[in-house]
Amino acid sequence: MSVIPEPVLEDAARRFALLGDPTRLRLVRHLHDHGESSVGDLAGAIGASLPNASQQLNRLLIGGLLKRRRDGRTVLYSIGDPTIEALCTIVCGQVTGSDGQMPVERGA
Numbered sequence: 001m002s003v004i005p006e007p008v009l010e011d012a013a014r015r016f017a018l019l020g021d022p023t024r025l026r027l028v029r030h031l032h033d034h035g036e037s038s039v040g041d042l043a044g045a046i047g048a049s050l051p052n053a054s055q056q057l058n059r060l061l062i063g064g065l066l067k068r069r070r071d072g073r074t075v076l077y078s079i080g081d082p083t084i085e086a087l088c089t090i091v092c093g094q095v096t097g098s099d100g101q102m103p104v105e106r107g108a
Contacts, residue, residue: 036078
């Protein structure tokens with residue numbers, strides 16, 4: 001079986017593209033570490049403007065990676081796809097190396 005079967009190739013590419021933005025990864029990291037959060041809390045936590053955080057959250061929501069719910073006048077976001085944690089763990093583990101440190105550049 002292929003690692004990425006043809007029927008899911010386009011959706012997989014969209015998902016990787018969504019996670020290819022540092023601001024969106026910061027949002028995902030914060031939601032993973034702190035759970036459900038409002039746009040204002042998220043923007044403050046990652047150092048983004050409110051409009052930028054809102055736009056990036058909307059992209060993640062439309063992409064199916066997040067979910068949201070309303071609590072009175074507040075909209076709260078949370079991780080909506082449980083596979084995101086595993087994917088981020090695998091990728092970050094490869095980037096940092098098995099000891100948790102950034103790999104040393106070879107030949108430098």
